[in-house]
Amino acid sequence: MTLIAETYLLETIKSFRGLKSNAEKAFAQIQDADFHFQPDQESNSVAILIQHLAGNMLSRFTDFLTSDGEKQDRNRDSEFNDSKQTKEQLLNYWNKGWDCLFSALQSLQAEDLLKTVTIRQEPHLVLRALQRQLVHYAYHTGQIVFLCKMIRKSGFKSLSIPRGKSGDFVQVVPGDSR
DSSP: OHHHHHHHHHHHHHHHHHHHHHHHHHHTTSOGGGGGOOSSTTSOOHHHHHHHHHHHHHHHHTTTTTSOSSOTTOOGGGGGSOOOOOHHHHHHHHHHHHHHHHHHHHHOOGGGGGSEEEETTEEEEHHHHHHHHHHHHHHHHHHHHHHHHHHHGGGOOOSSSOTTOGGGGOOOOTTOOO
């Protein structure tokens, strides 16, 4: 069981790093002012999504094993108001959130996965809490990538296999007769 738990922790860290990397590759393709673009009043901007994700990470992963994941000093509603921070300020906050998350994850041991943590006073196994956050962050980093693609239009450089280029990435399997 320990090997499975250790592998799970490593793969979880790898998945979070992949989400962070994809969002940052998308950030690199937009101008500073584009961080504040909102398609409409009810939509989030990249800046708002950064604020929300970093705020969530700091709340969930500060004292991860020992305190409720919804910290008393977090003002979640304010995360959805564009604070008009500069790109540099936003990315500093973004990195602060991710640093908190990775620090907490790297301190976990295999046996911690079956411990209980609380989020908004609701008990979760650590394993479940990590899955919950991984899905949540994937949802929002996908929104970030989509917004950046919307802003850049055809100038957006794909973060995976570009449309119409799958054939360039076909992997030949040994023994395959292709």
